[in-house]
Amino acid sequence: MRESTVERITKETQIQGSLRIEGAGAYDVSTGIRFLDHMLELFSKHGGFDLTLKATGDLEVDQHHTVEDCGIVLGQLFSKALRDRRGINRAGYFVQTMDETLAVAALDLGGRPTLVYDQQVNVVHVGELQTELLHDFFEGFANHAGANVHVKVLYGRSNHHKIEAIFKCFARALRYACSTDERLKDQLPSTKGLL
Ligand SMILES: [Mn+2]
Secondary structure, eight states, X not given: OOEEEEEEEOSSEEEEEEEESSOOSOEEEEOSOHXXXXXXXXXXXXXXXXXXXXEEEOTTTOSHHHHHHHHHHHHHHHHHHTTTOTTBOOEEEEEEEETTEEEEEEEEOSSOOEEEEEXXXXXXXXXXXXXXXXXXXXHHHHHHHTOEXXXXXXXXXXXXXXXXXXXXXXXXXXXXXXXXXXXXXXSOSOTTSOO
């Protein structure tokens, strides 16, 4: 079972997380930002990951620290659970519809952090979430998971749908990238011999 727990405490946020990669999509998420909870719940369900994430942050300042740090902890949870990454498919992609919206996610768990993020969101808030902070969330994830992450909304109307499509395709791309291939189970997925 590939599982991990992370506790990350700073003067800005206190976060406890746990992850089971081979889960059943069971979640227990509370970040203080209900729309972010909704997205992390979708992520757990569509990825088939069991995810607990309890965050208490300085929301009286603004949502920046909480949203970014949730991305950091999620990245740390995956990095820890994947151990040396032996036998994993390593890369994954998914194209996701959400009614009128189409989004794509492609990622590589190769150890080199990069984020390219284009959400096409044209409102400042969805629910109470400050939408620009999702860039910081995915950057925190990419940096701490050791992942190259590209996410793009191709088209859509509803800003709620755009963000929802992003989290769904991100989850499914990550689910494939984390999954193992029986034929390759003793191998590191790199010609370099190191991830
Ligand atoms: Mn929704």
